[in-house]
Amino acid sequence: MPATRPPSMADVAARAGVSHQTVSRVLNGHAYVRPATRDRVMLAIEELGYRPNQAARTLVTARTATVGILTTGTTHFGPASTVLAIEAAARTEGYFVSVASLTGYDPETVRSLTDQLINQGVDGVLVVAAQQEVMRLIDDLAPGVPVVAVAARGDIPPDSRIRYVQVDQALGGTLATEHLLALGHTRIVHVAGPSGWYDADQRADAYVAAMTARGLEPRVIPAGGWSAREGYEVGRALAPEIASGTGPTALFAGNDYQTMGLLRAFWEHGVRVPDDVAVVGFDDIDGSGYLVPALTTVRQPFAALGEAAMHALLDHWSAPDGGEGGVVGVIPPELVVRESTAAPRA
Incomplete structure (x- = not known):
């Protein structure tokens, strides 16, 4: 040769x-x-x-063996981890990925980036979007290729051709709240993520449902975002209540970054975790087991989510006429119990 x-x-x-x-x-x-x-x-x-x-x-x-990923907020842990998981799953199946990250949530931006992916000749588009406004804009697009969305969406139009895979966010919220209830806590506060996010809304709704089912008064505090800074501000406001014995004995935070801010604020004000207040996070970010105290949290199985999304796209290609839309995969999260939760003081 x-x-x-x-x-x-x-x-x-x-x-x-x-x-x-x-x-x-x-x-x-x-x-x-x-x-x-x-x-x-x-x-x-x-x-x-x-x-x-x-x-x-x-x-x-007539295929390029390339799939497009349209994503929002790639600096956030959940979307970024999902994109990486999809890329790994696509590579395993012999596909490359082309990633487009939205800088705005207006119709022009969403359509422009989607068109860019289509013009590259992608075989399908995977949308990673937890924001309600983005998914409602995606509904109006007709890209001409199969679309799979990674979103915990409950308001899917009945005639949608989009297939959805999701982590069961409601189950995660229930696991976190029920864990605190089982420890004996009755004054539990939920620090919520930003409004308009499917994940935040479903976690908050699950918390409210679990508290109401026990005849307890839910208390949701909007943090306004997912960051440690926003959790810190909530923690500063709650610390005097907790120290006086009139505030909550347990907190379920919208994510682990908020929890990091809460822990800092409580430490500054002499509030001990879990002695004075138990804390549960969400996501199980890398390092959450090495915080002081180690964080009890809800783990999202991102690897399984990425595989489910890619398989949903593969099934889309093989189904007659692309198959029907709707939810095709729901992945259960897992409660990871560590040192930040304990029974309330007698």
Whole structure:
């Protein structure tokens, strides 16, 4: 073989002793290839260092093996972790990703970025958006390729062609609240995430439902955002109440970053966690087990979420007429109990 060119499919066929068409079937995952033949082809590919020509495959299959990811707020832990999980799942399935991050939530920006992805020839679009206004704008688009959304959306239009995968945010809120109730707490406050986010709303609604079911008065404090700074400000306001014994004995925060701010504010005011107030977070961010005290939190299974999103897109391609929209995958979260929660003081 000349050393001046990379190995071709014909070279692989010659090395394996099969036809050019058989090599093509193996590369495209065709079911009707005998295992022994497939093994010979794969061995020849490995020995020769053959790499398929993606441009040529696109001409044959009418697919680019690229999926688009339209995302919002990639600096936030949840969306960023979801995007990384989807990229890993796509790579496992043999796909590349093209990521477009929204800088605004107006119709023009959403449509422009979606069009950019479509113009790149992506085979499908995965939308990572927890904001209600963004998903309602996505409803009005007709991109011409399958769309899968990662969003804990409850207001899906009945005629939607979009498929949804989601972490069960309501279950996560219930797990956090029920854990504190089981410890004996009755004065529990929920520090909520920003309004207009599906995740924040479902966690808050689950907290209210769990408290109401026990005949207890819910108290939701909007933090206005997801950051440690916003949690810190809430903690500063609550610390005097807690120190006086008239405030909550437990807090369920909208996410772990808010919890970091709460812990700082309580430390500054001499409020002990969990002796004076128990604290539960959400997400199980890297390092939450090394806070002082180690944080009890709700873990979101991002790897499983990314795999579910990619599989939903693969199923979309194989279904007649693209299949129906709606929720096709719900991933349960997990409560991780650590040192920041304990029974209330007698």
